[in-house]
Amino acid sequence: MTWALRRATAADVPDIMAIEHASFPTDAWSEELMLAEVTGPNCEYFVAVAQDDFANPQAPIAGYAGLLVAGEQADLQTIAVREDLRGRGIGRLLAGHVLARAQQRGAREIFLEVRADNPVAEGLYTDLGFTRIAVRRNYYQPDGVDAHVMQRPLTEGSPTLVQTAGKAEPLVLGIETSCDETGVGIVRGSTLLANAVASSMDEHARFGGVVPEIAARAHVEAIESTIAKALGDAQVSLDDLDAIAVTAGPGLGGALMVGVAAAKALSIATGKPLYAVNHLAGHVAADIIADGALQLPAVALLVSGGHTSLLLVRDLAGDIELLGETIDDAAGEAFDKVARLLGLGYPGGPAIDRMADQGDPSAIRFPRGLSKGDDLRRHRYDFSFSGLKTAVARWVENRQAAGLEIPVADVAAGFREAVADVLTAKAIMACQDHGITRMLLAGGVAANARVRNLLAERCAAAGVDLVVPPLSLCTDNGAMIAALGARLVQAGNAPSGLDFGADSSLPVTTVQMP
Amino acid sequence: MTELQETVLLEQTADTPEALAGIGRQLAASLRAGDLLVLTGPLGAGKTTFTRGLAEGLNVRGTVSSPTFVIARTHPSLVGGPDLIHVDAYRLPGPAELDDLGLDYQASVTVVEWGDGYLDGVAESRLEVLIERPLGLGGDLDPMLEEEADPDETIVEPRQVRIVGWGPRWAEQS
Amino acid sequence: MILAMDTSGGTVVGWRDATSGRTAGYLSENPRGHAETIGPAIAQVLHEAEVTPQQISVVAVGMGPGPFTGLRIGIAAARAFALGRGVSVTALASHDAIALAWYLAGGEGELLVATDARRRERFWTRYSGLDADGLPVVVAGPALAPATELPAAAHAVVDEPISPDTLTELARRAVAAGRVGPAQPVYLRSPDVTLSPAKGVTG
Numbered sequence: 010m011t012w013a014l015r016r017a018t019a020a021d022v023p024d025i026m027a028i029e030h031a032s033f034p035t036d037a038w039s040e041e042l043m044l045a046e047v048t049g050p051n052c053e054y055f056v057a058v059a060q061d062d063f064a065n066p067q068a069p070i071a072g073y074a075g076l077l078v079a080g081e082q083a084d085l086q087t088i089a090v091r092e093d094l095r096g097r098g099i100g101r102l103l104a105g106h107v108l109a110r111a112q113q114r115g116a117r118e119i120f121l122e123v124r125a126d127n128p129v130a131e132g133l134y135t136d137l138g139f140t141r142i143a144v145r146r147n148y149y150q151p152d153g154v155d156a157h158v159m160q161r162p163l164t165e166g167s168p169t170l171v172q173t174a175g176k177a178e179p180l181v182l183g184i185e186t187s188c189d190e191t192g193v194g195i196v197r198g199s200t201l202l203a204n205a206v207a208s209s210m211d212e213h214a215r216f217g218g219v220v221p222e223i224a225a226r227a228h229v230e231a232i233e234s235t236i237a238k239a240l241g242d243a244q245v246s247l248d249d250l251d252a253i254a255v256t257a258g259p260g261l262g263g264a265l266m267v268g269v270a271a272a273k274a275l276s277i278a279t280g281k282p283l284y285a286v287n288h289l290a291g292h293v294a295a296d297i298i299a300d301g302a303l304q305l306p307a308v309a310l311l312v313s314g315g316h317t318s319l320l321l322v323r324d325l326a327g328d329i330e331l332l333g334e335t336i337d338d339a340a341g342e343a344f345d346k347v348a349r350l351l352g353l354g355y356p357g358g359p360a361i362d363r364m365a366d367q368g369d370p371s372a373i374r375f376p377r378g379l380s381k382g383d384d385l386r387r388h389r390y391d392f393s394f395s396g397l398k399t400a401v402a403r404w405v406e407n408r409q410a411a412g413l414e415i416p417v418a419d420v421a422a423g424f425r426e427a428v429a430d431v432l433t434a435k436a437i438m439a440c441q442d443h444g445i446t447r448m449l450l451a452g453g454v455a456a457n458a459r460v461r462n463l464l465a466e467r468c469a470a471a472g473v474d475l476v477v478p479p480l481s482l483c484t485d486n487g488a489m490i491a492a493l494g495a496r497l498v499q500a501g502n503a504p505s506g507l508d509f510g511a512d513s514s515l516p517v518t519t520v521q522m523p
Numbered sequence: 524m525t526e527l528q529e530t531v532l533l534e535q536t537a538d539t540p541e542a543l544a545g546i547g548r549q550l551a552a553s554l555r556a557g558d559l560l561v562l563t564g565p566l567g568a569g570k571t572t573f574t575r576g577l578a579e580g581l582n583v584r585g586t587v588s589s590p591t592f593v594i595a596r597t598h599p600s601l602v603g604g605p606d607l608i609h610v611d612a613y614r615l616p617g618p619a620e621l622d623d624l625g626l627d628y629q630a631s632v633t634v635v636e637w638g639d640g641y642l643d644g645v646a647e648s649r650l651e652v653l654i655e656r657p658l659g660l661g662g663d664l665d666p667m668l669e670e671e672a673d674p675d676e677t678i679v680e681p682r683q684v685r686i687v688g689w690g691p692r693w694a695e696q697s
Numbered sequence: 698m699i700l701a702m703d704t705s706g707g708t709v710v711g712w713r714d715a716t717s718g719r720t721a722g723y724l725s726e727n728p729r730g731h732a733e734t735i736g737p738a739i740a741q742v743l744h745e746a747e748v749t750p751q752q753i754s755v756v757a758v759g760m761g762p763g764p765f766t767g768l769r770i771g772i773a774a775a776r777a778f779a780l781g782r783g784v785s786v787t788a789l790a791s792h793d794a795i796a797l798a799w800y801l802a803g804g805e806g807e808l809l810v811a812t813d814a815r816r817r818e819r820f821w822t823r824y825s826g827l828d829a830d831g832l833p834v835v836v837a838g839p840a841l842a843p844a845t846e847l848p849a850a851a852h853a854v855v856d857e858p859i860s861p862d863t864l865t866e867l868a869r870r871a872v873a874a875g876r877v878g879p880a881q882p883v884y885l886r887s888p889d890v891t892l893s894p895a896k897g898v899t900g
Contacts (some may be wrong), residue, residue, distance in 0.1 A: 188592075229769045229882065233776045247781060261593050263624055263766060266732040270770040271777035273736035277743070278750045278781025315592035337571050338589045346566075346591075377675045395589070399567030507736030513596050514585040619886055622816055625766025627729060644816060 012099055013063045014106055015501040017047050017054035017073060024070040025056070032089040035152050052077050052086060055106060055501070057099050063251075066282065066504065074103035076111055083116035083163070088130075100130075104137055112163040113324075119163055122148070125155040134159050179251040179498040182239065183491025184232075186268030187260025187288045188315065191231040194488025195243040196495050199297045202243035204481060204488040207231035228267040236275070239487065247279045252504070254494025257285035257522045258515030260315070265511035273507055282504035284494045285522040287515055288485075290329060292451035293322055294493035295478040295486075303496075307476075308332070308445050310436040312460070313452035313485075314341030314356075317432075319390045319439050320517060322449070325493065326500035331517050332439050333390025336379075340428055341454050343394035347401050347424050351417055358457055361421045365459070368418030370426035375400050377431040390439055397427055425459050433464045440473050447474045455483040497521055530693045532650070533686040543569045543654070543682050544576030550686065551580025554632050556605035558692070559646055561638040564654035569682050570636045573654060574609055581632060583607045590636075595624050597631070606631040613637045618644075648690025655683045698748060699755040699872075700778065701864045702739070704731045704771030705763025705791040706812055710738040711861030712746040712753075715869050721746040722861025728813070731770035739774070742861075753782055757868035759791035759859065761883030762820035762839045763812065772882055788878030789867055791859065792822040796833040797870075798863040799854055800826065807836070809850035810857075819844050819855070820885060830874035832867075841885045 017025065022044050029037045038046075047054045054075045062068035071094045075086035085107050090099045111119050121139065123131050131141075139159035148156035178198030185192035195203040207227070240246065255272030258265055269285070276283035293309045309320040318334040338346070341358060348357030353364060378393030379385060401424050408415050440448055448468055454460055455477060468475040482489055502521060509522040533550075537543035554577075562570040575587040583598035583606060590596045590611040598607040608631045615621055618641045626633060628645060635641055642649050688694070703709040707726040713719070723738040743750065758775035761768045779786045792810040799808055811821040822838035837848070847853070871878065 229773050229776075232773055233780050236777070236780060259593070259596075262595060262597065263769075266766075267769055267773045269732045270735050270773040274739060274774035274776075274778040275781045277736070277739050278753075278778040280750065334586055335588050336575070336586065339592060342589060342592050381675045395567060395571070402566060507740055508733055510730065510733040513593065514598055516585065619816075623765045623886070625729070625764065 010097070011060040012057045012071060012097075012102055013060040013501075014055045014057050014102065015063065016503050017056045018503045019044060019048050020066065021056050021070060021073075022047055025054075025073050028070065028073065028089050028091050031092055036149055038087075046075055046086065051079070053110060055103060057090075057103055072099045072103055074107050076107045078111055078114045078116050081115065081117040083111035083114070083119040085119060085121035100133055101137070104133065108137065108161070108163065116163055118160055120158065120160050122156040122158055124149055125157055131157060131159070134161075137161065179495045180245060180249055181252045181254055181491045181494040181498065182236070182247075182250050183291075183487045183489070183494055184236070184253070184255040184268045184272050185288070185291065185485055185487040185490045186228045186232070186264050187256045187258070188264060188485055189227075190485045191228045191235050191268075192485055192487035192490070193232075193235045193239040194486055194491045195239050195245065196298065196488060196491040198495055198499075199301050199492065201298045201488055201492075202245065203239040203241075204486055205235045205238040205242060206486055207235045228264055232267060232271045235487075236271075247275075247281070250279070250281050252282045252284060252494055252498050253279075254284040254286050254490050254497070256288045256291060256490055257509055258288060258512035260288055260511075260513060262511050262513040265513065269509070269511050277507070283507070284497050284502070285505040285509045286490060286493050286497070287517060287520050288490075289316060289318065289320070289517045290325060290520045291489045291493045293320065293329070293449055294325060294496060295451055295482040295489035296449045296476045297325075297492045297496060298482060298488060299478040300476050303449075304447055306443075306445055307447035307449050308436060308439045308443070309449040309451055310432065310464070311452045312340045312432060312450075312454035314345065314454075315339055316452060317341075317392050317394075317454075318517065319436060321439070321443060321445070324500075325496050325520070326502055327520055329517050329520060333388065333392065333435070335392040335394065336388065337393050337395035338398060340392070340394055340432060341452075343398050343428065344454070344457075346398055347421075350398075350402055350405065351415075351420060353417075353421070358454060361425055362457060362459070364418050364421035365425045366422075368416070368420070368422030370422040372416070372419040373404065373423035375404075375423050375427040377427055377434075380431060380434070390435055392431065392435065394428065397424070425457075429457070429460045429463045432460060433467050436464065437467050437471050437473065441471065446472060448476070450475065450477045451483065453484040456480050493520075527648075527689040528691065528694045530688040531685070532688050532693065533684065535684050537569075537682045537684055539679055539681075540569065540572050543572050543684065544579070546684055547573040547576025547578075548580035549576075551577050551632075554581070554605070556631060557629050557646065558605075558632050559628065559642050559649040560632070560634045561642055561649060561651045562634060562636045562654070563639050563651065565656065568654040568656055570654060573652065573684075574634050574636070577632075577634065578607050578609075581605065581607050595626060608633040610635040611637060612641050615641070618642075646690075648688065648692035650693065651687045651689065653685045653687070655685075656680055698746075698752050699757060699865050699868050700739070700742070700753045701757040701759075701789070701861070701868045702735070702771045702775055703759030703789070703791055703794065703859050703864055704735065704767045704769075704774075705759050705761050705859075706767070707858055708734045708738050708771075709759075709859045709861050709864055710735075710742045711865040712742050712748070713862070713865035713869060714746075719746070720862045720865060722865075724858060724861055726858050728764070728767060731767045735770055735774045739778070750778075750782060753778075754784060755787055755868060755872055756782065756784055757787040757789050757864070757871070759794065759864070760788045760879045760881070761791050762814070762822075762841075762885050763791055763883075764815050765882075765884050765886070768882055768884070787868055787872055788880060789864070789871060790822070790835075790839070790878050790883070792820070792839060793833045793835075793878075794859045794864045794867045795854055795857050796822070796824045797827070797867050798857075798860055799852075800824075800833065801863070801866075804852060807851040809848065809853040811847055811853065811855045813856060814841055814885075817844050818842060819847060821847055823848065823850055830876065831870045832874060832876060839883055839885065
């Protein structure tokens with residue numbers, strides 16, 4: 010029997026209390042206190058379940074442990090194993106995980122209290138590197154038993170995070186409908202098995218851009234067949250899946266809702282746990298498929314039609330910081346608008362590229378937004394492309410007014426250079442400022458060769474490793490969502506509930522919705 | 524068809540982007556759930572800048588950026604007040620598509636960029652915010668010819684802002 | 698066993714055991730928030746019915762008419778649930794459920810069913826009665842009209858919610874009669890789009 014660990018939720022408290030009362034008959038915590046501990050912001054509680062039952066939220070709990078971290082000190086709040094399952098290493102598993110987690114969160118030492126009349130437990134802790142540092146007389150009431158206070162430093166050589174926390178290589182199906190693509194992908198851990206996309210791109214070309222309601226209607230028609238295609242390509246059945254993941258936001262509300270509704274229904278019908286995830290974190294997760302595993306921390310530059318953000322990723326399963334983002338237009342949007350301005354068609358990125366490749370990027374210098382003086386000070390990692398867009402518009406209008414010809418190739422090249430320049434410069438600056446040597450590129454604009462090449466150049470010069478996902482994983486797709494779901498399962502995150510909605514402005518700091 | 528009553532609420536020049544946002548921030552104080560705003564102005568006029576100020580005044584979550592791609596973005600209130608729905612109708616073929624988004628107008632303050640004509644019939648009253656760049660200013664700035672000008676310096680041009688209320692809600696206001 | 702859902706107005710989910718006649722249901726008249734409620738609604742109904750998803754052999758859904766935003770939620774959910782169970786989706790006309798309820802309650806003659814279409818308009822369908830299979834007979838519609846210009850009819854039922862029990866009963870009769878409902882969602886507002894078929898992306 011293999012045991013797996015996951016984060017405890019409020020729903021686990023009754024089962025936890027059963028073990029609590031049995032393990033600590035004279036001084037058990039109250040249910041209110043336990044609930045506050047488990048759901049509170051300061052503690053992390055873990056429960057152990059049979060690995061085969063990991064996906065089942067009603068699986069019996071074999072044991073639990075609680076961790077509190079305050080700065081550089083941590084406390085093992087409590088640990089208990091069901092009486093009939095003791096002696097199988099579950100306690101050791103839980104304690105080891107707590108130690109590793111405490112260290113990961115920056116604690117330098119960890120404390121605990123153990124009853125003086127529990128030599129078995131104290132023996133386990135001694136094995137794990139704790140030493141007794143103090144005795145509290147008559148600490149446990151009403152028994153009047155002493156507490157032995159134990160301490161362990163957390164330095165190199167601490168146990169690594171339990172690899173079986175959550176299944177090592179979960180098979181996950183991901184659904185992505187945040188914009189114009191209906192994407193369904195399947196991964197096994199970090200291995201890509203299927204990436205099916207039904208695109209209404211051609212129809213959108215007619216309208217000169219994304220027309221969301223058409224997109225949302227298209228999603229409803231496409232969702233079934235795209236799921237079926239992904240399963241067929243991966244040669245797995247719904248029953249084989251360990252979990253389902255779906256984009257809950259950010260994105261187009263109406264489009265998101267289709268994926269959300271389908272994912273919930275599929276989860277209920279198949280009994281597979283559901284993870285409601287963040288689209289931006291999904292883009293970063295595309296790099297897992299590229300790279301096998303994400304080496305963190307890393308700075309992520311996410312550039313697409315709807316987003317331009319710089320992220321500091323410490324833990325994809327729950328620690329992403331937004332360093333900066335666009336304060337007006339997204340880079341991809343700027344490409345679309347300037348392409349339209351120049352009469353170059355949709356989508357703008359490839360159209361600008363074709364022209365720009367024939368032009369001279371240094372012929373016309375267009376402004377790099379938020380790159381100087383006060384702007385840079387107040388918006389160090391933010392982007393602004395609106396000024397660039399209007400500068401191009403003004404330049405073209407002035408030329409036309411003067412009766413001069415427009416050197417479209419040079420304009421396209423100059424515009425593209427301005428975008429690539431400011432994106433890459435700020436991304437490198439973010440790495441250097443934070444002492445980070447790893448960069449992840451994500452989003453549809455990653456398909457732009459100039460952005461990619463300039464970034465690779467500058468990363469190499471700055472000693473920063475660059476990871477770029479395969480082109481098919483840069484644009485919105487379901488495989489990246491599946492990869493993110495797999496990461497959350499591996500990290501031991503509890504599944505999401507069934508009542509989350511679509512959130513068109515879900516912040517990147519919320520990787521998974523409850 | 525009864526003519527909606529027109530009430531001019533503000534005519535002001537904003538010298539800087541901060542001032543433009545400031546007008547939005549101040550306007551927020553007069554707004555409540557159910558209010559509709561139509562923002563009109565050319566490309567780069569500052570509609571999003573104005574909305575950013577409005578969002579600050581309303582105290583909602585998230586950075587306001589151009590919703591052209593996402594069409595509509597909902598910023599939830601951080602203070603139990605109305606949410607802000609920020610819409611860009613630039614790519615919507617017509618009002619029916621806006622309607623199909625199923626936006627919760629009653630619980631929110633809704634701002635629609637390029638929204639002229641899109642909100643007719645949605646409610647009894649609405650605000651129109653017109654932002655214009657006065658002619659001639661900055662018009663002949665050619666980065667290629669101005670050797671000394673720093674091309675990365677943001678060109679600060681004043682904006683003319685006119686806010687007009689239509690319907691009974693705004694007639695009471697003034 | 699039948700699981701039926703309809704989000705053309707509020708959120709309606711129903712279950713019915715055709716053999717025993719036992720039913721369970723969920724109804725929320727809120728015309729918003731379908732994406733939030735559809736998950737707990739389906740789960741709650743199955744829980745109340747004390748059945749597992751494996752026992753569902755018929756999945757039915759109201760195809761409208763209805764405001765597009767809500768309607769698509771039920772359709773997407775039904776299609777996904779059916780895919781999860783390996784069955785096909787039985788399509789129902791949403792107004793038929795309202796008409797059936799009226800006729801089952803003893804109503805006779807011509808009936809106009811009308812529901813909210815936003816923008817001060819209404820969707821309407823006119824019925825003449827039930828046929829030999831116990832299914833409502835459509836005489837005109839569904840169509841869209843300004844709320845003040847609905848066609849005349851001897852009787853009218855306006856803005857009436859769909860009941861879960863009637864929805865599942867409609868599904869039962871439709872399956873028994875081998876009747877196929879509207880193949881596409883009934884939006885009654887353009888435009889429509891055609892999709893390129895799903896393609897696998899390699900690499």
